[in-house]
Amino acid sequence: MAEIVALLSAGCHPETGRLRPAAGDAAALALGLALCASGHRLIGLHAGPADDALRVYAGFAAFDLVRLDLPAEADALPAILPWLAERHPALVLAGARAEQGAGTGLLPYALAQAMGAACIPEVAGVEELAERVTLVQALPGGRRRRLAAPAPAVLVAAARAAPPSGWAYARALRARTVPVTVQEPAATPAWRSEPARPLARPVRRIRGGAAARMAAATSFTAGKGQLLVQPPPDEAARVILAYLEAEGLLRS
Amino acid sequence: MSARPRRDPHAERARATRVGPAGRARRILGDVAPAAPVRPRRDPHALRTAAVPGPAGRMRLDPHGGELLAHMPSLAAPGAEQPIVVERPACLILAVLDLPGGRLEGSDLGLLAAARDLADRLEGAVLALTLHGRPDLGRLGVDRHIALDLPDRWDPAAALSVLGTVLADHAPAHILFAETPLLGADVARRLAAATGLPAAFAVHRLEPDEIRARGAGLDLVGPPPPIMTLHEVLLADRPEPVLREARPVAVAVRPDAGLIEDLGEVPVDLTGAPLAEADLIVSAGDGVTDWPAFHALAARLNATVGGSRQVCDRGLLPRDRQVGASGTLVAPRAYLAFGISGAPQHLQGIERCQRVVAVNTDLHAKMIERADLAIVADAQAVMPALQTLLEQRRHG
Known part of the structure; x- marks a missing residue:
């Protein structure tokens, strides 16, 4: 049976800032645990300084845990790749983005590039794993698509996927991790980081001076559409259908 | 009797009154006849009556006798608007459009507006890349346009090979994507991983010398890197509708097959899908009494079911189906409202819908006012007619 590695990062509760299983990584772990149930071997891999970040994931189920000993701010990719x-x-299963640090979501792509493997985002479920992996991808609007790729592959769990059910504190406490010492990579501080402040609401900028702003503020935009008063039901249905078809929303 | 002759003031006044140069009666005091006026009298109202509409649509006064307006190109020849041509740009800004389903969406327009803004500040030109179609981008701030007709399916390897060719041919200074899952966000990360170029994701402030990208609880600040994806706060803007060249640029490319094989869409029942992420919603209000027809229509369209507060209060739909301020704020591509009059709280909930179709018996309902396609009719008649038409369309 094949071996599956889930990349587990240190989560951070957005309100309290406390350590927790990162939402994306927990969803990736759920994919891995579903495969574990069909006989594959699951390893949880974390690159960081402390066991606690990894132990919170062990509360979901019993599986192997490996920690690569790295400083918190170091780049994980050069350590993960040789392992x-x-x-x-x-x-390789991963979450969409980390909950601490830059959180770019680039790591699975860089990993796949270095491994020469396919990287598939928004994975909602894995159906079959042998020479090829068959999986279901979540599309916007709740739709699903089936994809296949050769193994090994890097899968990124869908952002809205659910974490594994059932978390036990005792299981998290009992978990034993295997620490692995790795060579510390050179730091590359390219960006200055500042605390994130709430963003402004997205607004459309009005160009063309005061007159254009005045016109935009005072003009009444509603009622621009088409209006049919007491049409025969057939005609109303035809107009609605033509409208939906023009928008490309008819799926059958 | 006195010797002093009597004066006749009326006759004096009549004698002194002449017709002036402007045609009005002028009285000349004293015996001196006035010289011809040095300066013609100015009519303060003439300027205003001679005003003409300017290029922005506002009335423009021209105190220089037509001299100023002659220099305005749009007024000189109203029929022939000349596109703006950027012949030698300082740099190229490549905007990679998503075009989901071959259509220009709001995020594409926002991306073009941001690219235009950046190009103007750097005195560069906007190069737009569309992989699945050839929309007209002339009025969307585009100077050069690479249009390809790749098959409309999810194929990140093809997009990546096209981007590699475009980067080698044109060497753009910045490559902009929209942070849209499976589209811009995915391709941008693949490109960053494949080329190793510096990248910033979810950029929410874009200046030529400094950008801010949203990280996990922090902002990354630095100079703009070559690859950037734009956060949705930057994508609400729209380009100015000025005619630009949008010169077609040819690219010789043979997209190579990737590792990922698409096995087609899986049929999923979307009627009970989460409302927040639905892209087609059929919603019922108090005007719906024929519930079997409503649910049959939703199932036939495979649309997500929603409802107003009234129907959820009465238990006709579960509470998680409620659309509005106290329910879910929805943002589908189309929202079909049957028998909903449009309470302010409901209209608040559908504020971000792209298209609204309303069927209601009341012509003066707020929903009819809001709708892009408004039909004043009974929902009970329209729903079965729509169902019949869909069945016909399916079978014949």
């Missing part, structure tokens, strides 16, 4: 090259996992 993965040694293990040759059939699948």
Whole structure:
């Protein structure tokens, strides 16, 4: 049976700032645990300084935990790559983005590029894992699409996917991790980081001076559409259908 | 009797009154006849009556006798508007449009507006790349346009190989994407991983010398990197509708096959999907009494079911189906409202809908006013007619 690695990062509660399983990584772990139930071996991999960040994930189920000993702000990719090259996992599962630090969501893509594997985002479920992996991808609007890719592949769990059910504190406490010492990569501080402040509401900028702003503020935009008063039901239906078709919303 | 002759003031006044140069009666005091006026009298109202509409649509006064207006190109020849041509741009800003389903969406327009803004500040030109179609981008602030007709399916490898060719041919200074899942956000990360170029994701402030990108609880601040994806706060803007060249640029590219194989869409029942992420919603209000027809129509369209507060209060739909201020704020591409009059709280909930179709018996309902396609009719008649038409369309 194949080996699956789930990349687990230190989560951070957005309100309290306390340590928790990161939402995206928990969704990725749910994918891994579903495969675990069909006989595959799951390893949770974390690159960071403390065991606590990894132990919160162990509360969901019992599986192997490996921690690469790295400082908190170091880039995880140079440490993860040699470890993965040694293990040759059939699948690498990751969350969409980290809850601490830059949170760019670039790591799975960079990992797939370095491994020469396919990277598939928004994965809602894995159906089959052998020479090829067959999976279901979540599309906007609740739709789903089936994809296939050769193993090994890097899968990014869908942002709205659910975490595994059932978390037990005792199981999290009992968990034992395997620490692995790795060579510390050189730091590359390219960006200055500042605390995030709430963003302004998205607004459309009005160009063309005061007159254009006045016109935009005072003009009445409603009622621009088409109006049919007491049409025969057939005609009303035809108009609605033509409208939906022009918008490309008819799916059948 | 006195020797002093009597004066006749009326006769004196009549003698002294002449017709002046402007045609009005002028009285000359004293014996001196006035010289011809040095300066003609100015009519203060003439300027205003001679005003003509300017290029922005406002009335423009011209105190220089037509001299000023002659220099306004749009007034000189109203029929022939010349596009703005940027011949030698300082740099190129590549905007990679999503075009989901071959259509220009709001995020594409916002991306073009941001690219135009950046190009203007850097004295550069906007190069737009559309992979799945050839929309007309002449009035969307585009100087050069690369249009390809790749098959309309999710194929990140093809997009990546096209981008590689465009980067090699044109060497754009910045490549902009919209932060849209599976589209711009995905391709941008693939490009950053493949080329190793510096990248910033979810940029919410874009200046030529400094950008701010949203990280996890922090902002990353620095100079603009080559690859950027734009946060939705920057995508609400729209480009100025000025005619630009949008010169077609050819690219010779043979997209290579990727590792990922698309096995087609999985049929999913969307009638009970979460309202917040639905892209087609059929919603019922108090005007709906034929509930079997309503649910049959929703199932036939495979649209997500929603309802007003009234129907949820009466238990006709579950509470999680409620649309409005106290329910879910929805943002579908189309919202079909049957028998909803449009309470302010409901209209608040559908503020971000792209298209609204309303069927209601009341011509003066707020919903009819809000709708892009408004039909004043009974929902009970229209719903079965729509169902019949959909069945016909399916079978024949």
